[in-house]
Amino acid sequence: MNLVEAVQSAGVVGAGGAGFPTHAKIGASVDCVLANGAECEPLLHSDQFIILERANEVVDGLKSVMQNTGAKTGVICIKEKNLAGAKALEPLLQKNISLLKLKDFYPAGDEQILTYEATGRITPEGGIPLEVGVLVQNVATLANIARAEKGEAVTTKTVTVGGEIKNPGIHQIPIGTSLADVISVCGGSLIEDYVALLNGPMMGRLVDPSNEVVTKTTSGLFLLPRDNPLATRFLRQLPADIRLSRGACEQCRYCTDFCPRYLQGHSLKPHMIMRVMNEQREPEVATVTDSFLCCECGVCDLFACPLALSPRRFFREFKSTLSKRGIRYAKKAKAYEADVYREFRRVPKDKLLRRIGVSQYNVAPEFHGKLWDVDSVEIPLSMHIGSASEAVVSVGDKVKRGQLVGKIPDGKLGASVHASIAGTVTKVNVRVRIERRS
Ligand code: SF4
Ligand code: SF4
Structure with a gap:
């Protein structure tokens, strides 16, 4: 079995993002592979412990992956403050594999930002780093x-x-474990009236x-x-959000001045989408289709805007509406140049933590290496x-444990799914339920 087949068979997907099937990426031909250990999302510590x-x-x-893609160089990217990680990695480095120590800013782990930091190459608008x-x-x-x-x-x-959980920590959890069980195994909530935030304060979402x-893409629960x-x-x-925006946006353009995608030379201008929303006029096509350039990092709304308005929200809504109508971003051939102020407008992580009101939760949690034993x-x-996998x-x-329970539909992009505990299958619908004691 070659690498692509082995990775496909094991159901590997991008663990730090939206879960793109990895076998579909590593067949590409590139000259550089970046190992992303930046973990820029506040409060997350999972990748630091994986390192x-x-x-x-x-x-x-x-x-x-370097061998498979023909890459001549590999760069492992971590934060310079991650001294223990550097110590673990340094003895393993080779002539063609180096360590890049990044400043502690957000969003250092965004793949386009990381590409620029490590190689100086700018990913084209609407594109991915493979294109450079x-x-x-x-x-x-x-x-x-x-x-x-x-x-x-x-x-x-x-x-x-x-x-607000009794025993914060970093845990090895079988895929498919209920988040309610995660909370209960960690001792339960310290307060009665709480919300549960999945995957971090900047790009995460509230969940029940x-x-x-x-x-496979869960990194944190807070x-x-x-x-x-x-x-x-x-x-x-x-x-x-719409009401607030119409009453309050003063077009100061801080949202644009701090937008990481704008600063790397893309045409995305969040203050312009606010203008579209606020003036209730016929939207300019370019401003609306630029929604596809927004990575939804949240810098504009959670850090930059002095009035806590949300250009990101509007970009997300436009992107979703356009996608539903089958409209895609039309790529343009152009040269890119990073903004001259880019270096001075990186968002420091400690400042960000204070700004969004979660710095009190930024503790170094205890690492529990033992795999959870769930029922x-x-x-x-x-x-x-x-495509969703088909149950087998x-x-x-x-x-x-490890047995295939869902296969990729023929001819489709997807990922295999495997049993995370041994037991009996008791339900099959959009999920496969496995019980240990039935
Ligand atoms: S930073 Fe806030 S107030 Fe300023 S232009 Fe952007 S959305 Fe409007
Ligand atoms: S969320 Fe805001 S800051 Fe981030 S890329 Fe989108 S427009 Fe730019």
């Missing part, structure tokens, strides 16, 4: 690639659990823990008081970009 605990696998995965000869893979994904080569499927996730499970400033921002509904899991057949098990089947 510490699985440094050999990260480097092995990186070497395999760079493949970016999260460190957890690389460690999973190394395990895939040994025939091990993706069945667990390293998750940071924090906020009783309805959601740990997936409980916040319902009246925490960040929680109130997440709870604000679209009509309120049941509900494994989604779709936790990746592409039925109710009553006995399965082993």
